[in-house]
Amino acid sequence: MFSLKGKSAIITGGGSGIGKAISTLFARQGATVHIIELNAEAAAQTVSEIEGEGGTAKAYSCDVSNQEAVVKIFNEIGTIDILVNNAGIAHVGKADTTSEEDFMKVFNVNVLGAYNCLYAAIPALKKSSTAVILNMASIAANVGITDRFAYSMSKGAIYAMTLSVARDYLADGIRCNSISPARVHTPFVDGFIAKNYAGQEAEIFGKLSASQPIGRMGQPEEVANLALYLCAEEAGFITGNDYPLDGGFIKLNN
Ligand SMILES: NC(=O)c1ccc[n+]([C@@H]2O[C@H](COP(=O)([O-])OP(=O)(O)OC[C@H]3O[C@@H](n4cnc5c(N)ncnc54)[C@H](O)[C@@H]3O)[C@@H](O)[C@H]2O)c1
Numbered sequence: 001m002f003s004l005k006g007k008s009a010i011i012t013g014g015g016s017g018i019g020k021a022i023s024t025l026f027a028r029q030g031a032t033v034h035i036i037e038l039n040a041e042a043a044a045q046t047v048s049e050i051e052g053e054g055g056t057a058k059a060y061s062c063d064v065s066n067q068e069a070v071v072k073i074f075n076e077i078g079t080i081d082i083l084v085n086n087a088g089i090a091h092v093g094k095a096d097t098t099s100e101e102d103f104m105k106v107f108n109v110n111v112l113g114a115y116n117c118l119y120a121a122i123p124a125l126k127k128s129s130t131a132v133i134l135n136m137a138s139i140a141a142n143v144g145i146t147d148r149f150a151y152s153m154s155k156g157a158i159y160a161m162t163l164s165v166a167r168d169y170l171a172d173g174i175r176c177n178s179i180s181p182a183r184v185h186t187p188f189v190d191g192f193i194a195k196n197y198a199g200q201e202a203e204i205f206g207k208l209s210a211s212q213p214i215g216r217m218g219q220p221e222e223v224a225n226l227a228l229y230l231c232a233e234e235a236g237f238i239t240g241n242d243y244p245l246d247g248g249f250i251k252l253n254n
Contacts, residue, residue, distance in 0.1 A: 002232040005030030007130070008079045009231070012064050012117060013087030015042025017186025018136065021220035022084055022227045027055030029228060034077050035059045036070070036087070036117070064113030067120075074120035081128040082231045083121040085114040085158070086136040090192045091150045103150045110154035118165060126172045132231050135162050136223075137178040139246050155180075159242055166240035175239040177230050182246035183208050184218040212247030 009026050013019035014035030020042075027033045027050040035057060037043035043059035050057040060073045064087050074080065088110045091102055114135060125131035140148050141155040159178060166176040183189060189208065197204040209216050226245055229235055244250050 001234060002228050003030055004082070004228075004232065007031045007081040008034065008077065009082035009084065010034045010036060010074070010077065010080055010117070010121060011084040011086060012036040012113070013038075014046050015039045015059075017188050018181070018184060018220045018223045019084070019086040020046050021224035022086065023057065024050060024053075024055075025221070025224040025228055026082070026084075026231070027057050028053065029232075031056075031082065033057040036062050036064060036073065038063050038087070064116055065108040067112075067116045070116040071120045074117070074124065078124065079128070080121050080124040081130055082132050082134070083117060083125065084134045084136070084227060084231070085117050087113055088136060088154070088188075090188055092147050092192060092196045093149055094147060095149045098150050103153075106150040106154050110151070111157045114158055114161060118161070122165075122169065122174070125174050126169070129173065130233055130236075131169075131172070131174040132235075133162075133165060133174065133176040134227055134230050135176070135178040137162070137180045137242055139180050139182045139244060139249050141178075141180055141242070142244075143250055162242060163240055170239070175236070177235075177238060177240070178242045179223060179226055179230070180242050180244045180246065181218055181223055182212050182244075182249035184220060184223055186220055189217070211253075212249050213252040214247030216247065218245060218247060 009031040011023045014023035015037040035043045040061040047057040047059045091106045137158040138155040140152040141159040162178040
């Protein structure tokens with residue numbers, strides 16, 4: 001079950017955290033993995049780990065917010081069966097404490113970046129008989145999270161793009177879904193704790209763990225397992241849905 005043998009998968013942000021776990025698992029399941037990454041060194045590391053396990057992967061140094069660069073690379077890749085729009089950045093702030101510059105930075109990576117990859121991938125996906133898109137949203141798309149104004153905006157857009165794309169390409173056989181994780185322990189989390197809560201790292205890590213009713217953060221591999229299911233042919237009846245992966249965050253936090 002869940003074989004991706006013979007499939008060509010593009011994964012953005014595959015150099016770290018959730019994207020790395022998805023890249024590794026998809027390669028293990030037989031996919032040829034194409035990693036689109038800003039951080040070339042991190043992407044090369046993922047590729048080398050995949051190759052060390054006997055898998056096939058290639059890294060492409062690219063900023064997803066640059067449409068011209070994204071289109072060029074996707075054309076070079078040619079065949080695409082799976083697109084995982086995962087690259088994203090975090091931001092802490094409320095509407096009146098978020099600068100225009102920061103707002104646009106989050107927008108450019110998280111929203112424009114996902115759009116650019118959709119724009120570039122859909123013509124190739126139309127030629128695949130098992131085409132599927134998976135977008136990385138967040139619980140912030142559906143729940144009001146304190147101090148995450150720009151980030152929540154960006155994930156709300158991901159949620160809406162998922163529905164729009166799922167609808168528009170039904171006739172082309174392209175499925176499109178999203179995953180909404182709560183807190184997952186990745187460098188993304190460690191990075192923003194270090195940047196925004198210097199000196200209170202342990203306390204904030206504990207608070208962020210406890211905010212999932214299940215009592216811990218998720219692991220990147222747990223997101224990758226759901227990603228594999230949603231991108232495999234076994235999930236052929238699933239499109240236009242968002243899947244929370246949240247340790248009870250949305251429904252049990254009362
Ligand atoms: N970690 C969490 O708690 C959590 C929760 C919900 C949703 N998410 C989402 O999951 C996704 C992955 O998060 P993560 O925690 O693995 O993050 P991470 O920071 O560990 O990895 C993100 C990767 O994306 C790459 N990237 C960033 N900007 C890019 C750009 N402009 N072009 C290409 N690559 C770029 C980074 O270099 C990095 O390797 C993000 O979209 C994030 O919003 C994460």
